[in-house]
Every structure is written in C-alpha cells, then in structure tokens.
Amino acid sequence: MSKDKMNPITKNNPRTIIFISLATQKTLENSIHSSILEMLGKHFEKVIVFCRGKKYSIQKGNRRYCSGGFRDWWRYQRKVPPRTPIYINDFFVGGLFGVLLKRKKKSKLFLRAASPWVYELSSLSSVLKTMILQMTKPLVIKSCDKVIYNSKALVQHQYQHNYEVIYNGVDTTLFRPMKVPRISPKLNLIFVGNLNPEKGLEYLFRAIKPLQESVHLSIVGDGKLLAQYKKTYPFVQYYGRVEQKELPYIINQHDVLVLPTFVESFPNVILEAMACGKPVIAARVYGIPEIINNGGNGFLIQPKSTKHIAHTISRCIKESKVMACMGRKSRTLIQRKFREEDNLRSFHHSIFKESDKVNQ
Numbered sequence: 001m002s003k004d005k006m007n008p009i010t011k012n013n014p015r016t017i018i019f020i021s022l023a024t025q026k027t028l029e030n031s032i033h034s035s036i037l038e039m040l041g042k043h044f045e046k047v048i049v050f051c052r053g054k055k056y057s058i059q060k061g062n063r064r065y066c067s068g069g070f071r072d073w074w075r076y077q078r079k080v081p082p083r084t085p086i087y088i089n090d091f092f093v094g095g096l097f098g099v100l101l102k103r104k105k106k107s108k109l110f111l112r113a114a115s116p117w118v119y120e121l122s123s124l125s126s127v128l129k130t131m132i133l134q135m136t137k138p139l140v141i142k143s144c145d146k147v148i149y150n151s152k153a154l155v156q157h158q159y160q161h162n163y164e165v166i167y168n169g170v171d172t173t174l175f176r177p178m179k180v181p182r183i184s185p186k187l188n189l190i191f192v193g194n195l196n197p198e199k200g201l202e203y204l205f206r207a208i209k210p211l212q213e214s215v216h217l218s219i220v221g222d223g224k225l226l227a228q229y230k231k232t233y234p235f236v237q238y239y240g241r242v243e244q245k246e247l248p249y250i251i252n253q254h255d256v257l258v259l260p261t262f263v264e265s266f267p268n269v270i271l272e273a274m275a276c277g278k279p280v281i282a283a284r285v286y287g288i289p290e291i292i293n294n295g296g297n298g299f300l301i302q303p304k305s306t307k308h309i310a311h312t313i314s315r316c317i318k319e320s321k322v323m324a325c326m327g328r329k330s331r332t333l334i335q336r337k338f339r340e341e342d343n344l345r346s347f348h349h350s351i352f353k354e355s356d357k358v359n360q
Contacts, residue, residue, distance in 0.1 A: 015045040095140035151287020169343030175275035190254040195223030200260035207310035262303035274330035
C-alpha cells in the first residue's frame with residue numbers, strides 16, 4: 001500500500017508533520033506525548049517537533065527536535081514545506097503559533113486539548129497569562145480543522161467548531177499491579193505531578209500534618225516550589241522528577257494516589273495509578289469525575305478543602321479492606337475503558353478520517 005493511501009492526512013505533503021508543544025524535549029519523552037509522537041512516527045517519514053528550552057536542533061530517529069523560543073521556531077519553520085499538517089497541544093501561545101503557521105503554510109491544523117489552562121491569580125504572571133488566554137483560546141479553537149478533547153468537561157461549547165472527545169489511555173503492561181515492599185507500615189499516599197500552586201498541595205500538606213503518625217506521604221515531581229516545600233514540610237518524602245519507567249514500581253509501593261489539583265482536565269497519573277490497582281483521592285473538577293466513581297474506585301474531594309482531604313484520608317486509614325477492593329475495581333475499569341492502545345487507535349482514526357474529509 002502506498003504511503004499516500006495509508007495516510008490521507010499527508011495527501012499534499014506525504015512525508016512530514018509538525019508537532020508543537022510548550023514543553024521541553026525531556027518532558028515530551030517522559031509523558032503521554034511520547035506515545036503520541038511514537039504513533040505519528042509510524043505514519044510519517046518525518047516528525048518535526050517544535051519544543052521549548054535551550055536553542056538546539058537534533059535528529060532522533062525520524063523526529064527532528066527544534067528547541068528554543070518563538071523566534072527560534074520562526075527560523076526553523078522556514079525549511080518546512082507548504083501544506084505540512086500541524087498538530088498543536090494547547091490553545092495558549094503554542095496554539096497561536098500553530099495558527100500563524102497554518103495561515104503561512106496553508107496547512108491543516110489539529111488540536112489535542114488536554115488542559116483547561118486555568119491559573120491561580122496569585123501573581124502578575126498568572127494574571128497576564130489569563131488575559132492572553134482570553135484572546136488566544138477562541139482564535140485557536142475556531143482555526144482548527146479538528147479538536148480532540150480528553151474529557152467531556154473540557155469541551156468549549158461556547159465556540160462553534162468541529163470536535164470529538166477521546167479519553168487518554170495508559171500502557172497496562174508497564175503500569176500494572178506488582179508485589180513490591182511497601183514504603184512504610186503506615187497508610188502510604190503518593191502524589192505525582194508538577195509542583196505549582198494549581199496542584200493544591202498546600203491543602204494536602206496541611207491535612208497530612210496532624211496525621212503523620214498514621215500516614216506517609218511521597219511527592220514525585222519537580223517544579224519551582226520544590227525547595228520551598230522541602231523547607232516548610234520536611235515530614236514529606238520528595239523524589240523529584242523520575243523516569244516514566246521507574247514510576248510503576250514507586251506507585252506500587254504506595255496504597256493510594258492523592259491528587260488535590262483544581263485545574264486539570266483528565267490527569268494521566270490517575271489512570272496510571274488505577275492501572276497499578278490503586279484507589280485514588282482526587283478533586284471533583286473538570287474531567288476527573290469521568291474517571292473516578294465516588295466510593296467505587298476512589299473518592300472525590302472538594303477542591304481547596306483541607307478539612308475534606310483530612311476526613312477522606314482518615315476514612316482510608318480505617319477502611320483498608322475497602323480500599324483494596326477499590327483498587328481492584330480501578331484496574332478492571334482501566335482494562336475495559338482506558339487502555340492506551342485502544343484510545344490511541346481512536347485518536348489516530350479521528351484525525352486521519354477528518355483529514356480525508358477535508359481533502360476531498
């Protein structure tokens with residue numbers, strides 16, 4: 001079968017696709033983006049990745065990483081052929097760059113919307129970002145040929161646009177239940193994610209402080225607040241950032257994942273913990289109730305509520321058998337509804353089907 005017939009998205013330019021992200025190369029290769037890039041790499045001869053970080057351009061397999069700032073991206077794009085399809089990951093400034101590139105190259109534009117891009121208005125930077133989003137979000141969404149949302153709650157119904165909801169998936173061979181030593185004889189809680197104010201960790205720390213004799217808390221992740229947290233909350237174990245392949249073992253050493261975030265749409269770490277057979281405590285925001293059945297495979301908590309977090313954790317301490325049952329339900333749900341290979345297949349089919357329709 002010819003490359004063109006296999007890939008309707010590439011009828012105009014059968015060899016190349018542009019992937020734009022505000023993340024660094026290291027972050028892309030240690031997250032859900034890695035699976036998406038691998039999928040794209042199987043259907044295109046070249047995947048050009050525009051990412052943030054120090055200025056460099058490096059070839060890795062059939063991927064060309066073009067790292068730097070927006071000025072650097074603009075220089076890189078001069079070598080990209082016209083009508084090269086563009087894949088973006090946000091409706092913030094990365095998405096805006098994709099819109100500009102679409103108009104310049106006369107390309108098709110596809111967005112995978114995986115975050116509400118909401119900030120705590122606690123600094124001048126967050127206020128400025130919120131103001132910029134008010135301008136970029138409608139422009140980016142309306143400019144896309146297709147938008148894929150990772151949860152129903154994230155769909156931007158206020159704009160008329162072509163969209164579909166396809167949930168994230170998880171690698172159930174990598175993330176699976178393991179018989180490993182527990183990190184402590186206490187109730188072992190784990191948080192995984194970037195350390196920023198929107199994750200709600202301050203509320204979790206305050207809830208844990210009076211429960212230290214019964215609860216162990218591990219924090220996996222890095223960010224601007226890590227040094228401050230280590231100083232203010234020394235009773236917590238901090239791992240920093242770990243490689244994706246190391247995460248299943250660490251999760252299996254714990255009993256419950258806790259995610260007090262109040263801005264995320266459909267956190268993949270919830271799926272990863274569930275695939276390891278763990279129950280989850282998470283905030284009732286955006287798409288999280290589409291994963292967590294309150295009292296079934298975990299607990300939904302009120303966002304920004306130290307009291308509710310503490311109450312829920314105290315319940316977990318007393319009901320260890322119930323929590324183990326919840327963990328088994330989590331694994332079953334993942335295998336039935338959130339397997340990475342199935343959801344990536346749906347994601348792939350949606351983009352390629354839409355591209356075929358646009359090209360007719």
